Amino acid sequence: MSEQTEKDKEIGTTGHAWDGIEELNNPLPRWWLWCFYLTIIWGIGYTIAYPAWPLVNSATAGMLGYSTRGEVATEIAAVEEANGAINATLVAAELTEVSADAELMQYATSAGGAVFRTWCAQCHGSGGAGVQASGYPNLLDDDWLWGGTIEDIHLTITHGIRNEEDLDSRYSQMPAFGEILEEGEILAVVQYVKSLSGTPEDATLAAAGAEIYLDNCSACHGEEGLGDISQGAPNLADAIWLYGGDTERLIETVTYSRFGVMPPWQGRLSEAELRAVALYVHSRGGGQ
Numbered sequence: 001m002s003e004q005t006e007k008d009k010e011i012g013t014t015g016h017a018w019d020g021i022e023e024l025n026n027p028l029p030r031w032w033l034w035c036f037y038l039t040i041i042w043g044i045g046y047t048i049a050y051p052a053w054p055l056v057n058s059a060t061a062g063m064l065g066y067s068t069r070g071e072v073a074t075e076i077a078a079v080e081e082a083n084g085a086i087n088a089t090l091v092a093a094e095l096t097e098v099s100a101d102a103e104l105m106q107y108a109t110s111a112g113g114a115v116f117r118t119w120c121a122q123c124h125g126s127g128g129a130g131v132q133a134s135g136y137p138n139l140l141d142d143d144w145l146w147g148g149t150i151e152d153i154h155l156t157i158t159h160g161i162r163n164e165e166d167l168d169s170r171y172s173q174m175p176a177f178g179e180i181l182e183e184g185e186i187l188a189v190v191q192y193v194k195s196l197s198g199t200p201e202d203a204t205l206a207a208a209g210a211e212i213y214l215d216n217c218s219a220c221h222g223e224e225g226l227g228d229i230s231q232g233a234p235n236l237a238d239a240i241w242l243y244g245g246d247t248e249r250l251i252e253t254v255t256y257s258r259f260g261v262m263p264p265w266q267g268r269l270s271e272a273e274l275r276a277v278a279l280y281v282h283s284r285g286g287g288q
Contacts, residue, residue, distance in 0.1 A: 011024050011025055011026060012024070012025045013025055047060070047062075048062070048063055049062050049063050049064045049066075050062040050064060050066055051066065051067065083107075083111075086104065086107055087270070087272035088272075089104060090104060090107070090108055090272050090275055090276065091271050091272050091275065095150045095151060095154055095275060095278065095279070096150055096151070098275075098279055099279075099283075105279070105283075107276075108275065108276045108279040108280070109276075109279060109280050109283050111272075111273070111276040111280075112273075112276035112277040112278070112279050112280025112281070113280050115269065115273050115276055115277040115280070116128070116277050116280055116281065119265070119268070119269070119277075120277065120281075123136045124136055124137065124138075124139055127140070128140050128281065128284050132244075133241065133242075133243055133244035133249065134243070135242055135243055135258065135260045137242060138240075138286070139281050139284060139286055140284050140285055140286045141240065141286050142286050142288065143234075143235065143238060143240045143286075144229060144286070144288065145227075145229065145232045145233075145234060145242075146161070146170050146229055146232050147229045147288070148282075148286060148288035149282075149288050150278060150279065150282045152229075152288075153278045153281055153282050154274060154275060154278035155170075156170060156262070157265050157274055157277060157278050157281075158264065158265060158266045158274055159264050159266060160261075160262040160263050160264035160265070161232070161260065161261060161262035162259060162260065162261045162262070163261050163262065163263055163264055165263065165264050166264035166266065169264060170232060172220075172231045172232040172233065173257070173259060174220075174257040174258060174259070175257060176255065176256050176257040177189075177216065177254050177255060177257070178254075178255035178256060180216070181212065181216065181254075185209075185212050186251060186254050186255055187205060187209075187251065188205045188206070188208045188209035188212055189209040189212045189213050189216070189217065189254060190209070190247060190250045190251050190254060191203075191205040191206040191209050191247075192205075192206045192207075192208075192209030192210050192212070192213050193209070193213065193217075193225065193236050193250060194206070194245070194247070194250065196224075196225040196236050196237040197236065197237050197238060197239040197245075198239060201247065213225075220233040221233050221234070221235075221236050224237060225237040242258070242260075243258055265277075
């Protein structure tokens, strides 16, 4: 004990003590200190060579000019160059004839799937099934507001729906019948619409709503409620509902109308990407 005490006296203390226990002033090992100093030197060198210090709108560029974004851009450019020939073939081909070329079709659906998952899945879901009763269409069924042929799908993707960015956008607008019809008339026409694809809650109201429907709705949706793809008017007789088919949702739709907007992808995507994603969507099973 006395020998240890003498060593402690030689080392000295930091002056801190807790409950009678003093903290010895043992120096750090030299190897540890040198490693620590080297990491400081390395850190300073790194911040000089590479982007590091945040500024108001960017960060210091670094003397080497390295950029992860630049690296990704270089890789993308290399892939685009490698796919240049097949993309040119895809752009030049008739959309209806691509499926006859197995290699080109395989490439188009693979590339289109990647485009879809990047740009389209946010609204239509990762598998293309849409979001029920939210206004984002299911792309897997055979119910198409603007047509489900490969040409129609390509046109819709290219120019979008009801947007103000593209003059060739598909455009239609349903009136808000809350400003035209009385509340009782709206309830009656909703019951009639429900009768087109099922059983209404009130058959008497449905019968009264038939005349109201013919006077106000048949011009777009057709006398039998089968819709009109030339103006994006939904089929009301197939029990497929973009915004929900229960009475409450239908009353809301008739009263206030709906106005879904899809952006144009022309300018955001290349023509090869537009064609690829159109072919991918068409191949999912719902294309006409």
